[in-house]
Structure formats: C-alpha cells, structure tokens
Amino acid sequence: MDGNLTAAQKFDKKFMAYCGDYSLCDWKSKIENGEVSLDGVVCDKAKCCAAKGYEHCGFCPELPCQTLSDMYAHPEWGDNGSRLSNLKNWAKGNYVFELRN
Amino acid sequence: MYQTKINEINKTPEMLTVEVSRGTTHDGPGIRSTIFAKGCPLSCRWCQNPESINPKQEIWYEPGKCAGCLDCVEICRRGALSPGEAGIEIRREKCAACAACAACAACADICPAKAMTPAGTVWTVDTLFREVMKDKVYYDESGGGATVSGGEPLLHIDFLTELFRKLKAENIHTALDTCGYIPGETLMKIMPYVDMIMYDIKLIDPEKHREMTGRDNRLILDNLKSLAGYIRKSREEKNRDISLWIRTPLIPGDTATKENIGQIAGFILENIPDVTERWELCAFNPACAAKYIKMQKAWRYGKTGVMKRSDTDELIQSALSLGIPEDKLTVTGLIKQ
Numbered sequence: 001m002d003g004n005l006t007a008a009q010k011f012d013k014k015f016m017a018y019c020g021d022y023s024l025c026d027w028k029s030k031i032e033n034g035e036v037s038l039d040g041v042v043c044d045k046a047k048c049c050a051a052k053g054y055e056h057c058g059f060c061p062e063l064p065c066q067t068l069s070d071m072y073a074h075p076e077w078g079d080n081g082s083r084l085s086n087l088k089n090w091a092k093g094n095y096v097f098e099l100r101n
Numbered sequence: 102m103y104q105t106k107i108n109e110i111n112k113t114p115e116m117l118t119v120e121v122s123r124g125t126t127h128d129g130p131g132i133r134s135t136i137f138a139k140g141c142p143l144s145c146r147w148c149q150n151p152e153s154i155n156p157k158q159e160i161w162y163e164p165g166k167c168a169g170c171l172d173c174v175e176i177c178r179r180g181a182l183s184p185g186e187a188g189i190e191i192r193r194e195k196c197a198a199c200a201a202c203a204a205c206a207a208c209a210d211i212c213p214a215k216a217m218t219p220a221g222t223v224w225t226v227d228t229l230f231r232e233v234m235k236d237k238v239y240y241d242e243s244g245g246g247a248t249v250s251g252g253e254p255l256l257h258i259d260f261l262t263e264l265f266r267k268l269k270a271e272n273i274h275t276a277l278d279t280c281g282y283i284p285g286e287t288l289m290k291i292m293p294y295v296d297m298i299m300y301d302i303k304l305i306d307p308e309k310h311r312e313m314t315g316r317d318n319r320l321i322l323d324n325l326k327s328l329a330g331y332i333r334k335s336r337e338e339k340n341r342d343i344s345l346w347i348r349t350p351l352i353p354g355d356t357a358t359k360e361n362i363g364q365i366a367g368f369i370l371e372n373i374p375d376v377t378e379r380w381e382l383c384a385f386n387p388a389c390a391a392k393y394i395k396m397q398k399a400w401r402y403g404k405t406g407v408m409k410r411s412d413t414d415e416l417i418q419s420a421l422s423l424g425i426p427e428d429k430l431t432v433t434g435l436i437k438q
Binding site: 017026042044045076 | 202
C-alpha cells in the first residue's frame with residue numbers, strides 16, 4: 001500500500017515544523033543543529049516552542065496561542081485550520097498532515 | 102538541507118546574496134567583484150533586480166527549461182506549486198510558512214532540468230571574503246576592489262562591517278552602493294571601512310518618491326547630508342578621502358524628467374557640491390524583464406524601450422544649465438544610435 005504513495009504523501013517526521021506547517025523548517029534545523037542560539041532566532045514561533053522544549057506546538061497547553069492564531073488567520077499566511085489540525089494530530093501520535101489550504 | 106548553502110565550514114553570521122559578480126567594471130574603479138545583497142527596504146517600481154527586494158529565499162522558475170516532470174509539484178510540502186498553462190504556477194504566499202520563514206527550495210533541489218533554482222545564496226563572512234580575494238591580482242593591477250550592492254546591503258550591517266574590515270586589512274578598495282534608506286547610525290558604522298560610496302537620489306519630490314518606491318525620501322536626503330559631513334571631517338582631520346558618487350536611475354516618465362533632474366541638481370549644488378565626485382545618470386534598460394518572468398511578476402516597464410543619447414540630451418542640459426560641472430556629470434547605460 002505504502003508503495004503507491006507519492007513522496008509528498010508519505011509522512012516524514014523531519015517535516016514537522018513547530019507551527020504545524022508540514023515542511024522543512026529552516027529555524028528548526030538550525031536550532032537542533034546548534035547553528036543558532038535562541039537569542040538569534042527571528043521566528044517567534046520557533047523561539048517560543050524551542051524554549052519550552054517541545055518537539056512542536058501541538059504539545060503546548062496554550063495551543064492555539066494568540067501568536068499562532070494570528071498567523072493561521074493572516075490574509076497571506078492563513079490556512080483555514082490545516083496547521084492547527086496537523087498539530088493536534090501529531091500530538092496524539094497520529095502522523096498525518098494536511099497541506100495549507 | 103535543501104537550500105544552496107556555502108556556510109558549512111563556519112557557523113558565523115550569514116548573508117543572502119542574489120549574485121556575486123566577478124570582473125565587473127561599472128560599480129566603482131577598476132576591475133571589481135560586486136556582491137548583490139538580498140533584501141531592500143524600498144520597492145522601486147522600476148527595480149532592475151526584483152529578486153533582491155525580498156530578504157528571504159525565493160524561487161526562480163524558467164518555463165523554457167521545464168521538462169514537465171512535475172517532480173516539483175510532488176515534492177512541495179506546502180502545496181505551493183501546481184501545473185498551469187505556462188508551466189508551473191507558484192503560489193508564492195504559500196511558498197513560505199509565514200513572514201519569518203523562507204522558501205525551502207525543495208523544488209529546486211529535485212528539479213532535473215534546473216528550471217527551478219533558488220534566487221539567493223547563503224554566505225558567511227569567511228566564505229565570501231575568500232570568494233572576493235580570488236581576484237586580488239586583478240584589483241591590484243587595475244585599481245579595483247570589492248563593491249557591495251543590492252538590494253540594500255546595509256540591511257546586513259554587522260556582516261558587511263566585518264567583511265569590509267577584513268578586506269581593508271588586505272588593502273582591498275571597498276565600495277558601497279546604497280539607497281540610503283537605513284538608520285543614520287547604521288551608515289556611520291561601516292564608513293570607517295569604506296573607500297567609496299555610491300548613493301542613490303531617485304526623486305526629490307517626497308510624494309512621488311513614496312508613490313514610486315514605497316517610502317518617503319526624507320531619511321535618504323538627511324542621511325546624505327550627514328554623510329557629506331562625515332566625508333568633510335575625514336578629509337580635514339584624517340586626510341582620508343572618500344569618493345562619493347550620486348546615482349540617479351533615469352526612468353522614462355518617472356525620474357527622467359527635467360523637473361526631477363533639475364531638483365536633484367539643486368539639492369547637490371546646495372548641500373553636497375564639494376564632496377560629490379560624480380553624478381551618474383543611469384539610463385533605463387529593460388534587460389531585466391526576463392527576471393520578472395522568472396519571478397512570475399508583472400512589470401510595468403516591460404514594453405519600455407532602451408534609452409538613447411537623444412533621450413538624455415535635454416536632461417543633461419538642464420543639469421548643466423543649473424551649474425553642475427560638466428566633468429562631474431556622466432550618463433551610463435546608453436546604447437549607440
């Protein structure tokens with residue numbers, strides 16, 4: 001069954017961004033590789049999540065916080081709930097994803 | 102990582118460039134290397150380097166190279182790509198996750214035909230310094246050196262100050278090409294390491310400036326006056342001469358008007374006549390239209406032709422009649438009749 005899935009359809013944990021985006025997060029990889037200190041991180045979502053020690057924002061009791069809510073509802077970056085849905089699924093161990101709507 | 106990276110050796114601060122051109126001859130004296138930084142506070146509607154406006158990574162797409170394999174559509178984790186009538190359509194608002202995020206460039210990494218490529222390249226100070234130093238022999242023989250341009254290079258002030266400090270330690274001539282829309286203290290921070298500065302005055306009318314570049318010009322003109330003061334002080338106190346070239350893009354119907362050129366001439370004569378080594382009128386050329394196609398952006402000047410000598414005669418006479426010395430005024434970018 002898995003052999004019929006395209007590369008984009010196969011779930012890969014390395015694409016779990018802090019904010020629920022299913023993509024390669026440059027900030028996450030830099031933080032995890034020690035290439036940047038949290039003081040030097042520009043992305044406020046990445047900084048907040050990494051400082052709390054979460055793998056992604058799905059584990060945060062404040063989900064969805066104001067910062068994420070603003071981003072999800074942003075006229076340019078908004079997604080009609082797909083990233084919030086991803087975070088909730090990932091926190092439950094349900095490794096599926098919705099692309100941004 | 103998918104992105105083109107040249108920073109694997111060092112974990113020092115990075116700068117994104119759209120191009121590092123070796124062997125250039127138009128951005129200062131002699132043979133030079135010109136570094137085009139990515140990111141600009143202005144959005145000039147005639148911009149010749151549209152890929153340099155956004156400070157983040159972006160994707161070029163060249164339909165003519167596309168083999169139609171759709172590997173990019175499949176690999177895109179953000180759902181930003183789809184097949185369209187003219188090749189791949191990029192929804193750039195989805196290409197990044199948010200304002201703090203850049204294009205991941207996975208599509209460029211997988212594209213077998215190189216139809217998708219990252220517009221920016223990441224450098225550290227050390228890797229860029231080594232790149233520039235490759236042509237030291239040419240700089241020495243021609244009186245050339247390194248120029249940083251953009252975009253607006255001073256958005257990367259810490260990076261560039263360190264780069265220029267290292268270049269000056271090797272006695273390399275350094276030139277800065279700036280739009281001037283930066284905090285005054287930022288400009289002053291790098292000046293101890295700058296031998297030459299090219300400074301844009303595009304328009305004097307603040308309303309037109311805002312309309313055509315997206316920003317007011319008060320900060321730009323104020324910074325230029327402060328810069329002139331710094332140059333005078335350097336001459337008097339340190340016997341150090343810093344070249345100042347004023348640059349004005351000649352855009353038909355917008356900046357290339359007798360009124361605007363006359364106003365700029367008046368500003369130069371009133372405020373900076375003693376420190377201006379050259380006033381360069383840069384004639385419009387639509388050669389960058391291909392860049393807008395690669396960025397999938399509309400460009401209002403796509404059908405505007407190149408400027409000829411006869412198009413600039415009246416403007417030159419206007420500047421000269423106001424008192425600009427003939428040996429300080431030059432026009433670049435013209436084609437022969």
